[in-house]
Amino acid sequence: MAGRSRVTRESIVEHARRIVAEHGTAALTFQALAGALGVSKQAIIYWYPNKWELIRDFSLPELRIEADILIAALGPATTGADAMERFVRALVTHHLKDLGRFRMLYLAPQFDERAAAPGVVELLAPIHAATSSMYGALAERLAADPNFTGGEDPRRLAVAAHMAGIGLVTMVALAAAMDDPMAHRIEAMLDALIALLTRMPAAAQ
Structure with a gap:
């Protein structure tokens, strides 16, 4: 739970914006987001069970x-x-x-x-x-x-x-x-x- 507590939906969306802007849409994966935020992939999935919820936000x-x-x-x-x-x-x-x-x-x-x-x-x-x-x-x-x-x-x-x-x-x-x-x-x-x-x-x- 420690990793999850260090991220928020807002911080995930902000890092998603940066990844797309700097590396393109293909680079936007849950693993890339986890690496950028320094947390596990599960910490991202905790907030966004699927990529479509992230796209919406x-x-x-x-x-x-x-x-x-x-x-x-x-x-x-x-x-x-x-x-x-x-x-x-x-x-x-x-x-x-x-x-x-x-x-x-x-x-x-x-x-x-x-x-x-x-x-x-x-x-x-x-x-x-x-x-x-x-x-x-x-x-x-x-x-x-x-x-x-x-x-x-x-x-x-x-x-x-x-x-x-x-x-x-x-x-x-x-x-x-x-x-x-x-x-x-x-x-x-x-x-x-x-x-x-x-x-x-x-x-x-």
């Missing part, structure tokens, strides 16, 4: 920050196109500031086969609530401008916009990990993505 605060940033960015928007641009620019800019955090948040969970394990849906419910808040905020702004949506479902457009922004950052993170500079400037690619996302649908032209 280090992801949820970051997702809430992301949601707050994106919702705040929508404040001055006056049209659907303006809202879409502000949302995507804020999303990409936020994550480009810290690719280690981005990998931890959006890439690490993709490579764990336990994603379908029993109980995962309940563990991820708070994460879904955070993402839902940002989708809802953008969807509300888009719905207020039927000329922009052109009959498309505003919520679906909001989710697609978020996915597109995450895709751009994913490619930047991949290029950085391979030390392979992108052929186009990131700013130019962001501008091109926004041009695509804000192009008026045919039905509204």
